[in-house]
Structures are given as structure tokens and as C-alpha cells.
Amino acid sequence: MSLIEISGVDFLYENDNSDRPALQNIDLQIEAGDFAVIIGSNGSGKSTLAKLLNVLLTPSKGEIFVAGLNTNNPDNTWKIRQRVGMVFQNPDNQLVASMVEDDVAFGPENLGIPTQEIRKRVDKALEMVGMAGFQKFAPHKLSGGQKQRVAIAGVIAMEPDCIVLDEPTAMLDPQGRKEVMETVQYLNKEKGITVVHITHFMEEAVNADQVIVMNQGQILHKGSPKSIFRLVEQLKDVNLDIPVAVEVAEYLRQENIDIPDILSIDELVDALC
Ligand SMILES: Nc1ncnc2c1ncn2[C@@H]1O[C@H](COP(=O)(O)OP(=O)(O)OP(=O)(O)O)[C@@H](O)[C@H]1O
Numbered sequence: 226m227s228l229i230e231i232s233g234v235d236f237l238y239e240n241d242n243s244d245r246p247a248l249q250n251i252d253l254q255i256e257a258g259d260f261a262v263i264i265g266s267n268g269s270g271k272s273t274l275a276k277l278l279n280v281l282l283t284p285s286k287g288e289i290f291v292a293g294l295n296t297n298n299p300d301n302t303w304k305i306r307q308r309v310g311m312v313f314q315n316p317d318n319q320l321v322a323s324m325v326e327d328d329v330a331f332g333p334e335n336l337g338i339p340t341q342e343i344r345k346r347v348d349k350a351l352e353m354v355g356m357a358g359f360q361k362f363a364p365h366k367l368s369g370g371q372k373q374r375v376a377i378a379g380v381i382a383m384e385p386d387c388i389v390l391d392e393p394t395a396m397l398d399p400q401g402r403k404e405v406m407e408t409v410q411y412l413n414k415e416k417g418i419t420v421v422h423i424t425h426f427m428e429e430a431v432n433a434d435q436v437i438v439m440n441q442g443q444i445l446h447k448g449s450p451k452s453i454f455r456l457v458e459q460l461k462d463v464n465l466d467i468p469v470a471v472e473v474a475e476y477l478r479q480e481n482i483d484i485p486d487i488l489s490i491d492e493l494v495d496a497l498c
């Protein structure tokens with residue numbers, strides 16, 4: 226069984242007066258240890274899907290299993306939330322304490338973990354996100370990228386199997402974006418944490434194990450980055466960008482220049498040289 230198994234899921238907001246559910250017919254598996262990236266235009270249902278994964282919402286129809294636990298069973302809610310941590314767009318809304326270490330300790334405290342153990346976890350989590358030594362800092366004095374890494378540390382301190390990040394880089398400058406993506410990639414590759422990353426930046430999808438393209442509440446495509454970014458016209462039809470290198474390669478192919486499937490500028494340079 227996959228770490229996350231979604232089958233036949235619909236979701237309809239109670240106060241939604243639009244004519245279609247926010248999510249419709251969602252079938253999706255995410256394997257333990259994978260880096261999955263969800264892309265899709267505004268309102269396509271990405272955040273709704275994220276909230277279903279850690280039981281902030283439950284399906285109107287269908288089922289979701291996280292590590293074999295059905296999210297529809299209220300007895301599983303806290304077990305699942307411990308396994309699936311969430312990081313949101315705005316770090317300022319996630320950091321509530323006046324000191325970094327208290328913010329990181331907040332999650333484990335709620336799990337009822339003993340104080341000595343919490344102290345260890347806080348230090349370890351801050352180290353894992355490259356923020357060792359910032360324990361006594363005031364969160365509001367940190368950069369956007371640093372704040373977001375502290376928010377990630379707060380999730381890591383709960384020792385989850387999976388982190389779901391809903392546009393964690395959207396409010397950051399390029400430097401902050403790079404810091405956060407390197408941190409998330411490190412946690413995935415070196416620490417084996419499963420990642421579900423939602424983004425509008427296509428470059429953040431090129432190293433994924435699986436890319437999921439959402440459109441109007443449905444999954445339009447899912448597959449490897451290469452198989453997804455080959456669908457240049459279909460992605461443009463649903464208002465998605467494609468990585469610059471992919472676009473250039475596609476243009477060259479139209480000019481009858483033989484270019485293999487590439488995703489990054491480096492690969493493009495190699496292919497051309
Ligand atoms: N709390 C809510 N109540 C009613 N409808 C909602 C609510 N939240 C989202 N929706 C609707 O559900 C649909 C999916 O929204 P969702 O926020 O999941 O999309 P998204 O892909 O995350 O968009 P964005 O890229 O703007 O973050 C939209 O039509 C939206 O208007």
C-alpha cells in the first residue's frame with residue numbers, strides 16, 4: 226500500500242455556490258519517500274486536496290488512507306496529523322511565539338511529549354532546516370526564508386512521515402525560495418521524509434518523482450516531470466507556465482533542431498553542446 230491512497234474522492238464546500246465541487250473524482254497514490262509536486266491554476270483545488278491529507282477536511286465522497294489510516298474515521302484524526310505535517314504560504318501566520326524555540330516546540334508540546342525529549346527534538350529540527358543556533362531569536366526579526374524554515378522545523382519536530390507544503394515559497398524572494406527548496410529537498414533525500422509540494426513555480430517541479438496537474442477540481446495529468454512537461458500546449462491551455470528550458474527546447478524542435486527531452490537549463494546546454 227502507498228503512504229497516501231486517494232480513491233474516488235469528491236469534495237464540496239458547504240457554502241460553495243459554484244456549480245461544481247472543489248474536487249471531483251480524485252484518484253492518487255503517493256509512495257513513501259517520494260517528492261510529489263502539485264501544480265494547477267488558481268482555484269483548481271490544490272489547497273483543498275492538501276487539507277484533505279491531514280484531515281483539516283474530510284471527503285464528501287470516496288476515501289483517503291494515510292499509512293493505512295482512513296481519514297474518514299474520527300479516531301484516526303490525531304494519528305494522521307502527527308504523520309502529515311502542513312506548512313502554509315504565509316510564515317507570519319504560522320509563527321506565534323516570541324522565541325524560535327517555543328515555536329518549534331509548539332507541535333510536540335501538543336502531542337504531550339516530555340520536556341526533555343522536546344528540547345532534543347527542537348535542536349535537531351532546527352539543525353535539519355539549517356537554523357541551528359537560532360533558538361533564542363525572535364521570529365519577526367528573521368528573513369522570510371528563515372521564518373519558513375522555522376515553520377518547517379516546527380513540523381519536523383513532530384517527526385512526521387510526510388510534509389505537505391502549500392505554496393511555501395509564494396511570498397519569498399529568490400534567495401528565500403532557494404533556501405526553502407534546498408531544505409525541503411534535503412529532508413526528502415537525506416531524511417526520507419515524503420513531500421507533497423504545491424507550487425506555482427514550474428522550476429520547483431522538475432526534480433519531482435511525480436507531478437500532478439490539477440484543473441477545475443480534477444487531476445488533468447500525473448506522471449514524471451518529463452512526461453508532464455512534454456504536454457506543452459495542454460499546460461498552456463490551463464494557464465500553466467512551463468520551465469524556460471522546456472520552452473526553448475520545444476521552440477528549437479519546431480525549427481527542426483533535434484533536442485532530447487530536457488527539463489533544466491543545464492540539460493539544455495549539454496544537449497546543445
Ligand atoms: N472555504 C471555502 N468555502 C467555499 N469555497 C471554497 C473555500 N475554499 C476554496 N473554495 C473553492 O474551492 C475551489 C478550489 O479552491 P482551492 O483553494 O482548493 O484552489 P487552489 O488550487 O488552492 O487555488 P490557489 O492557487 O488560488 O491557491 C475554488 O473554486 C474555491 O473558490
Ligand SMILES: [Mg+2]
Nearest residue numbers: 271272273391
Ligand atoms: Mg491554494
